[in-house]
Amino acid sequence: MKKIIYILALLFTAVSLSRCGKYLDVDPYFKDMVNVDSVFTNKNYTEQWLNDVYAYFGWYGGIEIAFADVTGFNLASDDAMFSNAGSLCENYQNAQFSPTNELNDGRWGTLYQGIRQASILIHNIDKCLELDGNTREDYRGQARFLRAYFYWMLIKQYGPVVLLPEEGVDVSLDYKDLQYPRATYDSCVNYIVSELEMAARILPKDRPSSYYGKATRGAALATRAKVLLYAASPLYNGNTEMSGLRDKQTNVPLISQVEDNKKWARAAAAAKEVIDMNYYRLYTEPADETTLPLGVGVPTEDFPNGAGNIDPYLSYRNCFNGEVPGSQNLELVFARTASTVDGCINELVRNMIPRTLLGRNTISATQKQVDAYYMKDGADQKDKTGHYYRDGKGFTTDNLQSRPLPAGVSLYYSDLEPRFYASIAYSGRVWECLTATEDANRNLSVFFYKDSENGQDLMNRELYHWTGIGVCKYVHPDDALTVGGSLKHKIEPTIRYADVLLWYAEALNEIEDGATYSFPSYNNQGVITVSRNTSQMSEAFRQVRFRAGLPDLSQQVYNDRNSFRRALKRERQIELFLESARYFDLRRWKDAGGSENEEGKPLMGLDVSKTSVEEGENGNQRQAFYDNKKAIPMKKVFMQKMYLWPIPQSEMDKNKNLVQNPGW
Numbered sequence: 001m002k003k004i005i006y007i008l009a010l011l012f013t014a015v016s017l018s019r020c021g022k023y024l025d026v027d028p029y030f031k032d033m034v035n036v037d038s039v040f041t042n043k044n045y046t047e048q049w050l051n052d053v054y055a056y057f058g059w060y061g062g063i064e065i066a067f068a069d070v071t072g073f074n075l076a077s078d079d080a081m082f083s084n085a086g087s088l089c090e091n092y093q094n095a096q097f098s099p100t101n102e103l104n105d106g107r108w109g110t111l112y113q114g115i116r117q118a119s120i121l122i123h124n125i126d127k128c129l130e131l132d133g134n135t136r137e138d139y140r141g142q143a144r145f146l147r148a149y150f151y152w153m154l155i156k157q158y159g160p161v162v163l164l165p166e167e168g169v170d171v172s173l174d175y176k177d178l179q180y181p182r183a184t185y186d187s188c189v190n191y192i193v194s195e196l197e198m199a200a201r202i203l204p205k206d207r208p209s210s211y212y213g214k215a216t217r218g219a220a221l222a223t224r225a226k227v228l229l230y231a232a233s234p235l236y237n238g239n240t241e242m243s244g245l246r247d248k249q250t251n252v253p254l255i256s257q258v259e260d261n262k263k264w265a266r267a268a269a270a271a272k273e274v275i276d277m278n279y280y281r282l283y284t285e286p287a288d289e290t291t292l293p294l295g296v297g298v299p300t301e302d303f304p305n306g307a308g309n310i311d312p313y314l315s316y317r318n319c320f321n322g323e324v325p326g327s328q329n330l331e332l333v334f335a336r337t338a339s340t341v342d343g344c345i346n347e348l349v350r351n352m353i354p355r356t357l358l359g360r361n362t363i364s365a366t367q368k369q370v371d372a373y374y375m376k377d378g379a380d381q382k383d384k385t386g387h388y389y390r391d392g393k394g395f396t397t398d399n400l401q402s403r404p405l406p407a408g409v410s411l412y413y414s415d416l417e418p419r420f421y422a423s424i425a426y427s428g429r430v431w432e433c434l435t436a437t438e439d440a441n442r443n444l445s446v447f448f449y450k451d452s453e454n455g456q457d458l459m460n461r462e463l464y465h466w467t468g469i470g471v472c473k474y475v476h477p478d479d480a481l482t483v484g485g486s487l488k489h490k491i492e493p494t495i496r497y498a499d500v501l502l503w504y505a506e507a508l509n510e511i512e513d514g515a516t517y518s519f520p521s522y523n524n525q526g527v528i529t530v531s532r533n534t535s536q537m538s539e540a541f542r543q544v545r546f547r548a549g550l551p552d553l554s555q556q557v558y559n560d561r562n563s564f565r566r567a568l569k570r571e572r573q574i575e576l577f578l579e580s581a582r583y584f585d586l587r588r589w590k591d592a593g594g595s596e597n598e599e600g601k602p603l604m605g606l607d608v609s610k611t612s613v614e615e616g617e618n619g620n621q622r623q624a625f626y627d628n629k630k631a632i633p634m635k636k637v638f639m640q641k642m643y644l645w646p647i648p649q650s651e652m653d654k655n656k657n658l659v660q661n662p663g664w
Contacts, residue, residue: 036124043130049121050139053146054214056114057336063344064153064336064580065492074580078599079369079573081634082351083362083466093603094635095642099649099664108158108648111150115164118147123167141202145215145223148195151188152227156584159236159245159644159661160185160254181247181657185255189231196224197522205279209327213337213491218277221522222333222495225270229503232263232510233588235643248659261510265517268507269528271500273521274333275540280497282547283324283331285314292403292418295377297551304543312549313404317422319496321476322488333500336492345474345490348578350481352425352471354446354454355463357433358481361454364465365424365577367604367629372573373420378551381416388412393623406430406445410626418549423577425470427606427625432477437484446470449625451611466632467605468625473578498547498575501540502568508537509564534558541568544575587643599638602631639663 039045057063065074075082076092084090091097121143125136154161160182183191200220207214230236238259245254274280284303291311299306318324319331326335336344353359371381382388392412396402402414404421409428413420425431427448436442448468450456457464476488511517511532518529534555542552557563572585586592592599607628610621641663652658 036120037127040121040124040127041129043128046121046125046128046131046139049117050142053114053117053121053143056110056117056146056150063492064494065345065348065578073583074578075363077583077586078366078601078603078636079372079582080363080365080471080578081466081603081632083364083464084462090634093637095637095639097645099646099652099660108154108651111154112164114150115147118143118150119164119166122147137202138204141199141220142215144195145199145203145220148192148199148220149223151192151195152223155185155188155192155227156230157645158647159242160188162655162658163188163191179655179657181249182254182659184247184252185236186231189227192227193224196220196227200224200522205277209325212325212327213335216334218274218279219334219495221270221274221277222500224522225267225274225500225503226495228263228267228270229507230584230588232267232507234590235588237263239590241640242662244662245659248657254659261512261515262517264507264510265515265530266519268504268511268530269517269519271504271507272528272530274497274500275504279330280333280500281330282497282501282543283315283319283329284310284547285318287311294549295375295415295417295551297377298549299546299551303546305546307546307549310547312547313418313422315547316419320474320490320493321479322490323476326491331497332491332493332495333497334495336494345492346487349474349479349487349490352475353433353479353481354431354444354470356446356453357431357436357441357444361463361465361470363471364467364605365469365471366467367469367606369573369577370420370424370469372570373424374417374550374574376415376417376549378417378545390415392626395622408445408447412626417574419574419577423471423473425472425475427468427470429470429472431472431475433480433482433485435478435485436480436482438482441480441482441485447612448606448608449612449622450609451613455611456608464608465605466608466634467603468608469605471578493579496576496579498544499581501543502572502575505537505541506565506568508532508540509561509568532561537564541571544571548575590643592643593638593640597638599636599642601636603634603636604629605632606630 039049073092074080075089081093082089122140125131125140125143128136131139151161151163162180163183164180197220199215200217203215203217203220205217207216235242236255238257239255240257242255243253243257246252247254282304287309288311292313294300294307294312300308302309319329326332326337348363349359351360351363353361355361373381375381380389390411392410394411396405396407396409396411396414398407402409405414406428409426413426425446428445430443430445433442433444446452446454448455448465448470455464474490476490479485479487481487508530509532511530513532516529516531518527520526521528538552538558545552553564553567557567569585569589569591573582576582586598607625607630610625610628612622612625614620614622641661644661646661646664647658652660
């Protein structure tokens with residue numbers, strides 16, 4: 001019988017637990033060096049093993065919506081930034097990472113450790129007779145989902161990766177036979193999809209609240225849809241610019257060189273299976289007397305046929321800020337539950353809160369992100385030449401005519417869509433901080449002029465908004481850091497139903513006119529048929545728009561593939577702001593560079609050198625703060641090689657069959 005290596009997995013448990021902190025109540029003292037057979041005959045050890053696999057979602061492994069010094073992809077694109085000199089985000093922005101430096105260290109190895117841990121459980125769970133058969137199958141399904149998800153995270157960042165043997169690594173082989181090459185991207189996708197389908201056939205549709213955060217059928221099917229959407233996208237579907245990325249031995253291209261439109265149909269069918277579960281829905285809050293009036297043209301029927309009975313601002317805001325427990329929010333298809341360890345959601349919140357309220361004041365939105373938002377009636381802010389339709393001169397005088405803006409706020413920020421006010425901390429925004437003990441630390445209007453307490457600080461460039469624009473997404477009205485204050489518990493919205501709806505609309509749009517495709521369902525119990533059906537595109541897309549208090553697009557936009565593609569990309573930029581979507585969207589669309597060059601342009605903001613003075617020898621500085629759009633003092637670079645991350649050189653040195661990504 002061949003000897004199979006399982007890498008002293010409990011040693012990895014000790015390492016990962018010390019690195020990841022608490023995740024799903026992993027026991028930090030579960031470090032005993034015992035053999036695999038001893039673990040999987042014991043119910044408690046087996047449960048802890050599974051929890052340890054989940055722990056790889058922590059720190060360098062799996063955090064996707066992160067504080068800047070962990071993975072930082074949500075602060076490394078063109079929509080937001082982190083004003084901490086030398087942070088990972090700044091280094092990502094100016095291409096300071098490489099195969100050999102510490103900026104590219106940790107994730108590759110950590111995720112493969114998670115893959116090994118999951119594989120061990122899959123192949124040994126039947127030894128645990130202290131668990132009933134249904135529970136063993138559930139654990140196997142969870143481990144299969146986690147293994148597939150770890151592979152997904154690898155291919156999203158690095159492209160094609162090594163697929164480890166299902167049965168483990170045979171150490172009786174010569175060392176040269178253990179050096180596995182990278183599989184093709186399509187092979188990786190097909191393997192991940194197959195694993196997720198097997199998991200979905202086992203996993204339950206929902207779980208008790210005490211088990212919230214563990215894998216479900218919807219999580220598996222939604223991840224499958226996301227994997228297939230990326231595989232259909234230009235970066236991986238007929239990308240001849242990647243023709244040089246080939247297997248060393250066979251010379252086979254690792255990324256497909258011929259575009260296959262059927263991949264879009266396959267992605268659409270996968271997203272439709274999530275929708276057809278009829279389980280998930282967009283989170284909404286009911287309208288009341290405080291709800292702002294809808295813009296002209298927004299349907300007043302009840303949601304989802306309009307926005308007449310909902311409060312769009314609270315519906316979007318409360319989806320993220322901890323107002324409702326994750327187990328009660330059916331928009332969250334999959335969510336990571338740890339918000340207290342370094343790098344998670346409340347670390348973001350600490351960096352959003354102004355420094356006068358004991359926050360760090362360091363997470364900023366770009367002017368590009370601000371300009372992406374629609375007016376409340378769905379109109380653009382700017383014309384095709386870049387000029388604003390309204391001049392934006394002047395400031396609000398009270399909170400009655402300019403709701404939700406308080407007095408003293410630039411009119412540039414008036415009459416915008418609700419998602420803007422739920423996401424962007426414009427200069428003058430009120431920070432509620434309701435759990436603070438002292439009245440002086442509650443309901444403060446915070447400005448970012450140079451002569452304001454939270455304005456430009458040339459002595460410490462890490463404590464002000466380089467763009468002059470803050471962020472408040474994920475911040476709850478109760479959140480406070482001053483005396484008596486606390487932060488609401490929050491979870492990472494890893495996959496939201498809004499994202500699923502947008503995937504479906506995007507994939508349908510890319511299907512060739514006149515083509516119809518059919519695919520077997522994940523459980524082989526039916527057939528899913530898709531085509532470029534504009535009614536179905538609108539049915540999915542408009543739900544996101546109505547929840548945001550906006551009108552649907554015109555039929556003319558749906559009919560034109562290019563027009564809808566532009567609208568879809570903009571909707572994703574707004575709806576999924578600061579959820580690590582933008583960074584990878586721009587890459588899969590090949591918009592980060594090339595003719596669009598979205599990430600090669602300077603990051604723009606306001607003129608933070610201006611004060612609140614309205615009259616004087618330097619003119620109206622208060623107005624100039626908003627009028628003078630300027631590039632921020634952070635180098636922004638995008639090169640072709642940055643579409644994929646380099647494989648760490650330490651891994652390349654150990655495996656002569658690995659081929660490095662182009663340009664690295």
